[in-house]
Amino acid sequence: MQLGFVSAILADQSLEEVLRFAAGEGFDCVEVLCWPPGGPDRKYGGVTHLDVTDFTPAKADDTRALIDKHGVAFSALGYYSIPLSAEEDQATAAIEHLYKVIDAAAMLGLKGINSFLGANQFKSMEENLAKFAEVWPPIVRHAEERGVRVGIENCPMLYAKTWPFGLNLAHSPAIWRRMFEIIPSPNFGLNYDPSHLRMQLMDPVAPIREFGSRIFHTHAKDMRVDPHRLNDVGSFAPPMDRATAKLPGLGDIDWGAWIGALGDAGYDGPVCIEVEDEAYTESLEARQRSLRISRNVLRPLIG
Ligand SMILES: O=C1C[C@@H](O)[C@H](O)[C@@H](O)C1=O
Secondary structure, eight states: OEEEEEGGGGTTSOHHHHHHHHHHTTOSEEEEEBOOSSOOSSTTOOOBSSOOTTOOHHHHHHHHHHHHHHTOEEEEEEOOOOTTOSSHHHHHHHHHHHHHHHHHHHHHTOSEEEEOOOOOTTSOHHHHHHHHHHHHHHHHHHHHHTTOEEEEEOOOOOOGGGTTTOSOSOOSHHHHHHHHHHOOOTTEEEEEOHHHHHHTTSOSSTHHHHHGGGEEEEEEOEEEEOHHHHHHHOTTSOGGGTEEEEOTTSSSOOHHHHHHHHHHTTOOSEEEEOOOOGGGOSSHHHHHHHHHHHHHHHHHHHO
């Protein structure tokens, strides 16, 4: 496995600065975020460390030169918009840009990209799955033809405004099973983040036994379910009203059990730390420190 981080936490740094920091701190890889330029559409989103809107083989050469200079790999290109959004403009823009992210990954010779499926929170699960069956097969075919794998992250995008359905269908093993029935392509899999399962009061480790071969990429983010908040608002409340995103090692997840299960499943891909712990976001120094703390927890388990 390779230890890295999701570039979003260094949003105000250039790609070169991100890679220099990663190399200096002994990281193997970085998941490079590729939103279209134009600023955040939400917290931890809207980050453009690599602009792929008009990507060309020459730009790919320049990017590869940067990768070689710092000796830090790109684990994947990441773009987490909402392709099945109820807002047609958002859905169309997300789908169009996804094709560009896939093309850029192919030009860079990368194994994969990461995305959300998206969801229309005003429709039923069955209606959403029918839309997924229409929208996603051509995207996955496009990736397949270019030798790129698509990892879908399991973040439900469930916040007060998107409660109770969320903006990303792919939030549970039951739905992953349906997804892979509809698109069995070997280029279609998961970007597995255990924190989103813990947030839903689920076991973050158990699904690895069934879905191990579908895991293309992982995010290492911890989650703490806060009993005092749960007892106050109940399990029907938006999950982030009763849970707190933490750095790996500072929440409820058993990282040894998680890495152990990934290894048992034959996973040998990236483990990218994703920082959304509000206790470490006030300054660049704090955000960099958060990556060092997380690295110090995970490195001994990865080697
Ligand atoms: O991996 C993720 C992608 C982010 O854009 C999103 O905000 C977050 O919740 C997440 O886990």
